[in-house]
Amino acid sequence: MMKGILSVVMACCALVASAGVETALKQARSVHLFYSPLADKAMEARGTVTVTETQDQSYFAILCFDRGYCGIQDLGHGQHIFIFSVWEPGDSHDFSARQEAVAPDRRVRVLSVGPTTKASRFGGEGTGGKTMTPFDWKVGEPVSAEIKTESDDEEGWTKYTCRARLGDGPWQDIAVLSTLGECKGLGSIYSFVEDFRRNYKSATVSRRAEFKDFATKGLGPSRWIPATSAVFSADSTQTMSIDAGATSAGAFFLQTGGDTKNEHVPLWGQVTLPSVSRD
Numbered sequence: 001m002m003k004g005i006l007s008v009v010m011a012c013c014a015l016v017a018s019a020g021v022e023t024a025l026k027q028a029r030s031v032h033l034f035y036s037p038l039a040d041k042a043m044e045a046r047g048t049v050t051v052t053e054t055q056d057q058s059y060f061a062i063l064c065f066d067r068g069y070c071g072i073q074d075l076g077h078g079q080h081i082f083i084f085s086v087w088e089p090g091d092s093h094d095f096s097a098r099q100e101a102v103a104p105d106r107r108v109r110v111l112s113v114g115p116t117t118k119a120s121r122f123g124g125e126g127t128g129g130k131t132m133t134p135f136d137w138k139v140g141e142p143v144s145a146e147i148k149t150e151s152d153d154e155e156g157w158t159k160y161t162c163r164a165r166l167g168d169g170p171w172q173d174i175a176v177l178s179t180l181g182e183c184k185g186l187g188s189i190y191s192f193v194e195d196f197r198r199n200y201k202s203a204t205v206s207r208r209a210e211f212k213d214f215a216t217k218g219l220g221p222s223r224w225i226p227a228t229s230a231v232f233s234a235d236s237t238q239t240m241s242i243d244a245g246a247t248s249a250g251a252f253f254l255q256t257g258g259d260t261k262n263e264h265v266p267l268w269g270q271v272t273l274p275s276v277s278r279d
Contacts, residue, residue, distance in 0.1 A: 021238060028195035028203050028257030029237040031244065033271065034188060035214050035227035041185040042216035046224075048144040049191065051137070053208040055257070057197035059083070060209045062145040066187030067179060068128070070145050070162050072137050073196075082135035082143075084162040085128055086177040092126035099123035111159060111176040119175065131175040133164075141167055142212075151183040158183040189216060189227070193254045203239070206258030212251035229272045232265050246273050 049062045049072065056076030061069050068086035075081060086108050090097065099121045108129030110119045117133040137143045145164045152159045159178040165171045191211050195202050214227040230252055232244035243255045245264030250273050265271050 023237050024239040025203060026200050027198040027237060028205075028207065029239050029242050030192055030194040030235040031242050031254045031256045032190050032192040032233045033211060033230035033244065033252050033254060034190040034233065035230045037225055037227065037229075038189060039216040039218040039222060039225040041218050042187075042189065042225075043150065043185055043219055044146065044148045044217040045186055045189050045215070046144065046146045047189075047191065047214035047227075048142045048212045050142045050210045050212070050251070051139050051208070052210060052253075053206055053255075054139055055195070055197065055202060055205050055207055057195065057202070058207045059192075059194045059196055060207075061190075061192045061194070062143065062211075063147050064188075064190045064192065065147060065149075066184075067158070067181070068147075068160060068177075070147060070164070070174070071191075072135060072143055080135055080137050082133040082137075082164055082174060083130060084133075084174050084177070085122065085130040086160055086179050087126045087128040089180055090126055094126055095124055097123050097125070097127045099127045102127050106180055109157070109178040111178055112173070113175045114173040117175055119177075128179065129177050131162075131177070133172070133174055135164070135166070137166060143167075144213075146171075147186065149183060149186055152178045154178075156180065156182065185218075186216070189214070190230075191252075191254070193256055195257060202257070203241075204258055206241075206255060206260050208253065208255040210247060210249075210251040210253045212249075214252075229270055232267060232269055232271055234267055240267075242267070244269075244271055246271050248274060250274060 054074045059073045061071035070084040119131045148161045161176045162174040215224040241260045
C-alpha cells in the first residue's frame with residue numbers, strides 16, 4: 001500500500017514540475033518592487049514609470065496598494081491605455097470569482113470618470129471595478145500617477161482618486177472609485193511588470209521599465225516621504241530570466257523575459273537608490 005501511495009505522490013510531483021516548466025516556457029515571470037520607507041498610514045502615493053522596452057500585452061503597474069492598482073498597458077498594434085482598478089471585499093486571488101455574484105449594493109461605485117475614461121466591472125481575479133483610459137504613452141517617455149484615499153461620504157465606504165500625466169503635460173483625472181470597507185490608508189505600495197500575452201513567444205522577449213520619484217504622504221499636513229529602497233520579488237514562474245536594480249540617475253528598474261539575467265540584485269534582495277546607498 002505504501003508503494004502505491006509513494007507512486008501517487010511521485011506522479012503528482014512530476015505533474016507539478018512539468019506544469020512549472022511549461023509555465024516558464026509560456027510566459028515571462030512577473031516581477032515586483034515593494035517600496036520603503038512609507039508614511040505612517042499613507043493616504044496618498046505618487047510615482048513615475050518610464051518604459052524602456054515593451055512587448056504586446058505587457059502591463060507596467062505604477063502604483064499598487066492594498067485594494068487596487070493603476071498603471072499602463074501595451075495592447076499591441078500601437079494601442080496604449082491607462083488602467084485603474086479597485087477590488088471589492090473578498091479574495092483578490094480568487095480566480096473563480098464571478099462579478100455577477102456580488103450583490104449590487106456591495107459593488108464598487110463609480111463616483112466620477114475622466115472625459116475619455118470608460119468604467120466596467122471585472123471578475124476572475126477577485127471582483128471589483130475598473131477603468132480604462134486611452135493613453136498615448138511611448139517608450140522612453142515618463143508616465144506619472146497619483147492615488148489618494150479617503151473615507152466616502154457614506155459610512156463604511158472608502159473612495160480612491162486616481163490621476164495621471166504624460167511627461168510634463170497636464171494632470172488628467174482618471175476616476176474616483178468607492179469600495180465597501182473602512183478607510184485604513186493605502187497599505188503596502190509596490191510596482192510590477194507582467195506579461196499578459198503568454199503565448200510561448202512572449203517568454204523569449206524582454207520587458208524593462210524604470211520607476212522613479214515614489215513617495216507617500218500621511219494624514220493632515222504631513223510631508224511626502226520618498227521611497228529610497230525596495231524589495232525585489234517575483235511570482236512562482238520557474239525561470240530566472242529576471243532582474244532588478246538601481247540606475248545611476250536614481251531610479252529603480254525591473255526587467256523580465258528573453259535574455260534577461262539576474263545580475264544586479266538577487267530575488268528577495270533589497271534595491272537601494274545610489275543617493276542613499278551605504279559604503
